[in-house]
Amino acid sequence: MNYQSHISYFQSLLGNKQVLTDTEQLERCASDETEDLHFLPQIVLQPETVEQVSGIMRYCNEHLIPVTPRGAGTGLSGGALPVQGGVVLDMKRFNKVLHIDKRNFQVTTEPGVITQVLMDAVKDEGLFYPPDPASKGSCFIGGNVSENSGGPRAVKYGVVKDYVLNIEMVLPNGEIIWTGANVLKNATGYNLTQLVVGSEGTLGVITKIVLRLIPAVKHDLLLLVPFRSAVQACEAVNAIFIAGYTPSALEFMERDALEWSMKYVQSTGVDLPEDIQAHLLIEVDGNHMDQLYKDAEAISEIVQKFDTGEILFADSHEQKQMLWTLRRKVGEAVKSNSIYKEEDTVVPRAELPELLRIIKETGKQYGFQSVCYGHAGDGNLHVNIVKGNMSDKDWQHKLPEGIRVLFKEVVRLGGTISGEHGIGLVQKNYMDIAFNSVQLGLMKQIKHVFDPNGILNPGKIFPD
Amino acid sequence: MNYQSHISYFQSLLGNKQVLTDTEQLERCASDETEDLHFLPQIVLQPETVEQVSGIMRYCNEHLIPVTPRGAGTGLSGGALPVQGGVVLDMKRFNKVLHIDKRNFQVTTEPGVITQVLMDAVKDEGLFYPPDPASKGSCFIGGNVSENSGGPRAVKYGVVKDYVLNIEMVLPNGEIIWTGANVLKNATGYNLTQLVVGSEGTLGVITKIVLRLIPAVKHDLLLLVPFRSAVQACEAVNAIFIAGYTPSALEFMERDALEWSMKYVQSTGVDLPEDIQAHLLIEVDGNHMDQLYKDAEAISEIVQKFDTGEILFADSHEQKQMLWTLRRKVGEAVKSNSIYKEEDTVVPRAELPELLRIIKETGKQYGFQSVCYGHAGDGNLHVNIVKGNMSDKDWQHKLPEGIRVLFKEVVRLGGTISGEHGIGLVQKNYMDIAFNSVQLGLMKQIKHVFDPNGILNPGKIFPD
Numbered sequence: 038m039n040y041q042s043h044i045s046y047f048q049s050l051l052g053n054k055q056v057l058t059d060t061e062q063l064e065r066c067a068s069d070e071t072e073d074l075h076f077l078p079q080i081v082l083q084p085e086t087v088e089q090v091s092g093i094m095r096y097c098n099e100h101l102i103p104v105t106p107r108g109a110g111t112g113l114s115g116g117a118l119p120v121q122g123g124v125v126l127d128m129k130r131f132n133k134v135l136h137i138d139k140r141n142f143q144v145t146t147e148p149g150v151i152t153q154v155l156m157d158a159v160k161d162e163g164l165f166y167p168p169d170p171a172s173k174g175s176c177f178i179g180g181n182v183s184e185n186s187g188g189p190r191a192v193k194y195g196v197v198k199d200y201v202l203n204i205e206m207v208l209p210n211g212e213i214i215w216t217g218a219n220v221l222k223n224a225t226g227y228n229l230t231q232l233v234v235g236s237e238g239t240l241g242v243i244t245k246i247v248l249r250l251i252p253a254v255k256h257d258l259l260l261l262v263p264f265r266s267a268v269q270a271c272e273a274v275n276a277i278f279i280a281g282y283t284p285s286a287l288e289f290m291e292r293d294a295l296e297w298s299m300k301y302v303q304s305t306g307v308d309l310p311e312d313i314q315a316h317l318l319i320e321v322d323g324n325h326m327d328q329l330y331k332d333a334e335a336i337s338e339i340v341q342k343f344d345t346g347e348i349l350f351a352d353s354h355e356q357k358q359m360l361w362t363l364r365r366k367v368g369e370a371v372k373s374n375s376i377y378k379e380e381d382t383v384v385p386r387a388e389l390p391e392l393l394r395i396i397k398e399t400g401k402q403y404g405f406q407s408v409c410y411g412h413a414g415d416g417n418l419h420v421n422i423v424k425g426n427m428s429d430k431d432w433q434h435k436l437p438e439g440i441r442v443l444f445k446e447v448v449r450l451g452g453t454i455s456g457e458h459g460i461g462l463v464q465k466n467y468m469d470i471a472f473n474s475v476q477l478g479l480m481k482q483i484k485h486v487f488d489p490n491g492i493l494n495p496g497k498i499f500p501d
Numbered sequence: 502m503n504y505q506s507h508i509s510y511f512q513s514l515l516g517n518k519q520v521l522t523d524t525e526q527l528e529r530c531a532s533d534e535t536e537d538l539h540f541l542p543q544i545v546l547q548p549e550t551v552e553q554v555s556g557i558m559r560y561c562n563e564h565l566i567p568v569t570p571r572g573a574g575t576g577l578s579g580g581a582l583p584v585q586g587g588v589v590l591d592m593k594r595f596n597k598v599l600h601i602d603k604r605n606f607q608v609t610t611e612p613g614v615i616t617q618v619l620m621d622a623v624k625d626e627g628l629f630y631p632p633d634p635a636s637k638g639s640c641f642i643g644g645n646v647s648e649n650s651g652g653p654r655a656v657k658y659g660v661v662k663d664y665v666l667n668i669e670m671v672l673p674n675g676e677i678i679w680t681g682a683n684v685l686k687n688a689t690g691y692n693l694t695q696l697v698v699g700s701e702g703t704l705g706v707i708t709k710i711v712l713r714l715i716p717a718v719k720h721d722l723l724l725l726v727p728f729r730s731a732v733q734a735c736e737a738v739n740a741i742f743i744a745g746y747t748p749s750a751l752e753f754m755e756r757d758a759l760e761w762s763m764k765y766v767q768s769t770g771v772d773l774p775e776d777i778q779a780h781l782l783i784e785v786d787g788n789h790m791d792q793l794y795k796d797a798e799a800i801s802e803i804v805q806k807f808d809t810g811e812i813l814f815a816d817s818h819e820q821k822q823m824l825w826t827l828r829r830k831v832g833e834a835v836k837s838n839s840i841y842k843e844e845d846t847v848v849p850r851a852e853l854p855e856l857l858r859i860i861k862e863t864g865k866q867y868g869f870q871s872v873c874y875g876h877a878g879d880g881n882l883h884v885n886i887v888k889g890n891m892s893d894k895d896w897q898h899k900l901p902e903g904i905r906v907l908f909k910e911v912v913r914l915g916g917t918i919s920g921e922h923g924i925g926l927v928q929k930n931y932m933d934i935a936f937n938s939v940q941l942g943l944m945k946q947i948k949h950v951f952d953p954n955g956i957l958n959p960g961k962i963f964p965d
Contacts, residue, residue: 138849141851224919451684458688471689476680483947
């Protein structure tokens with residue numbers, strides 16, 4: 038394809054400095070945080086207005102140029118990788134929080150705002166945007182919306198989809214639309230907003246997002262509970278809910294996850310006796326400190342009915358920060374340790390002990406080692422499969438068979454193959470496990486409605 | 502069309518007693534609770550298995566017979582009316598709560614279960630399904646899902662869409678699919694579940710629903726606050742939220758709404774001084790009674806900064822029941838009083854005072870009288886327009902112009918034309934106010950993906 042004439046067109050549309058073709062920029066946009074994948078685009082575009090996005094899309098649609106939208110590149114399923122080359126639409130210039138509507142508890146933001154920056158901005162106004170993926174310090178809110186991200190607080194506060202009221206997006210043909218209205222209740226036509234949330238940049242390019250907010254919560258308490266049995270830790274998760282408590286976080290970490298993370302961040306903050314197999318990190322939050330102490334005590338009593346070690350009760354800001362850092366860095370720590378693949382299984386919560394058993398069993402059978410951790414309160418368990426001593430051949434051929442077996446079990450338990458990371462590139466050939474040809478057919482046709490030429494984020498979600 | 506041969510086919514498929522063609526049954530299915538509309542079907546079918554629904558749909562799709570699914574017939578936008586005749590698919594035999602999964606806080610139900618019956622069934626297990634439309638004692642959960650219903654508790658607990666995890670449905674071609682998985686987090690493909698919620702029976706026939714539940718809440722308190730200014734009552738709504746309180750209900754009633762409802766149910770429970778223009782009905786709930794008293798007191802102090810009368814504090818079960826009955830019966834009371842049209846406007850919450858002002862202003866201009874009430878905490882205001890002395894000609898021609906003006910203002914305020922009643926038949930010709938041709942075009946094409954022959958609930962949602 039003659040990219041030189043395209044480049045000239047984009048330069049006339051955007052100005053030279055927003056059209057990037059140097060190796061450094063192309064390389065930057067060739068990868069994200071998913072494994073060690075690498076796909077070079079021909080051009081990186083950095084639009085800064087919705088009209089520019091519209092112009093780009095119209096042109097690419099006419100010329101059948103693949104366009105892959107990119108947020109911060111922190112994705113874990115390869116959603117931002119330009120697998121067919123072409124244009125990467127780098128949304129980093131859409132970096133403004135446009136309007137905090139304190140009267141209506143809403144914020145209108147551009148997609149290229151770092152999630153933590155958005156959280157801090159609304160917190161300054163006494164408001165709270167809860168969804169907090171582990172990468173919140175670097176990921177973009179637009180990527181969060183595209184993947185329907187979660188994070189530890191989802192267990193109490195819900196995931197991104199529960200906060201998105203309205204989206205401005207550019208369709209592949211260049212049309213600019215809003216998907217809904219800025220209201221808490223809406224029974225007006227099909228829910229385009231929720232169709233776009235989690236659609237992984239395949240239906241349109243998000244240019245504005247209206248989020249609902251809630252009043253800021255004043256206090257929280259954090260407990261780290263060590264268990265001598267990882268399966269019992271999973272069982273304790275459900276016991277807490279059955280007793281009527283809804284923690285604001287309920288995270289599970291296998292021993293290796295915590296140990297590797299401690300090494301990675303060079304922390305000695307947690308004592309890790311030999312006989313401990315797993316931990317639960319449990320947070321409660323609310324506006325009444327006395328009530329929180331009561332809740333924390335009640336939860337401690339519940340978990341102590343299992344075979345637990347000494348509970349660490351974090352009451353200083355520093356100690357809480359330390360524990361959260363350890364939890365948030367698990368992914369990076371495992372990555373630094375070995376080549377790995379990260380699965381994002383999710384099941385009905387009470388099936389967690391069974392899921393953990395199946396993961397380990399399947400690992401034995403197919404010869405892979407795994408480190409499990411994640412949002413146990415939601416039944417969402419990340420399975421980091423480390424290559425370790427596995428041969429390249431087994432890694433490439435035998436492991437995918439094992440993953441298929443695991444995913445089939447997940448679906449049998451009422452669950453599915455991704456809770457918050459999305460399908461993107463790396464899970465697409467497992468989609469036939471979660472959906473049959475009728476369901477996939479509907480999804481493909483919906484894709485075709487929005488993107489008849491198939492130019493937007495091609496090669497994603499749907500099986501080859 | 503030769504319906505006799507169709508009838509014979511359906512009799513062979515379902516058995517004679519599930520195929521109804523007598524006048525009484527056809528008449529029953531010719532109306533719902535929307536105004537005084539009347540559309541006769543040719544046949545009423547009462548399937549009782551998903552396979553029967555599948556067989557019916559496959560046959561009707563081949564023979565291009567219009568099919569209109571019907572729940573309890575309590576809809577307020579004419580969604581269940583067979584406007585093109587044909588078959589009414591009466592889902593009343595799908596009346597079983599199939600499985601209360603206490604371990605996972607989920608319930609699997611058929612669509613023809615009365616919402617209150619479902620609520621009671623899960624309550625018996627210590628669980629809570631919050632969405633509570635005014636008609637909860639008679640409406641079906643399947644209708645609630647189809648309309649994305651709300652109700653008073655939505656302000657704290659969200660609407661139906663926030664509880665639906667997974668749907669089994671029959672496509673117009675007879676295929677049976679599940680839309681998702683039984684999990685709290687899902688980033689696996691497009692969100693078909695949320696596309697179906699609120700789609701008003703136009704995409705498929707719902708045959709099973711999996712709902713998430715939350716732990717039962719132990720206590721609540723109820724306040725009725727009289728205001729000397731209706732606009733101030735709306736202003737007080739936002740003041741409560743700004744102060745950091747989230748009531749479990751925050752309902753607004755204009756004086757007429759309460760007065761007519763009191764007459765209708767022959768209640769004298771509420772003192773209604775001459776100078777009172779409106780009331781707020783405010784509920785707080787939680788597990789700690791002492792905290793609730795504190796919250797109720799704080800809210801009382803906030804509202805008393807406005808020009809209020811004496812607050813009624815309902816502390817007995819009977820008094821709470823009485824107040825809730827008055828609130829729930831407003832719709833029926835207005836209906837018994839006059840021919841009327843019910844609008845279902847929704848705006849960002851802080852715009853309520855402005856919305857109320859616009860409604861009254863537009864009424865003056867176009868000569869209509871209105872009684873307003875509804876879920877003020879969500880910005881969702883029901884506008885009951887009473888015919889009163891309006892001439893038939895003005896009712897038919899001038900009123901729709903006035904409604905257009907009102908809806909345009911609603912959209913200008915960031916709102917939309919239906920918060921919880923749906924578009925159905927009676928609002929469809931206002932859809933061009935909420936959406937332009939690009940947005941409507943996407944929705945129509947999505948409809949076409951699911952229902953290429955246009956046989957399922959035809960004549961709904963989209964403008965003529």
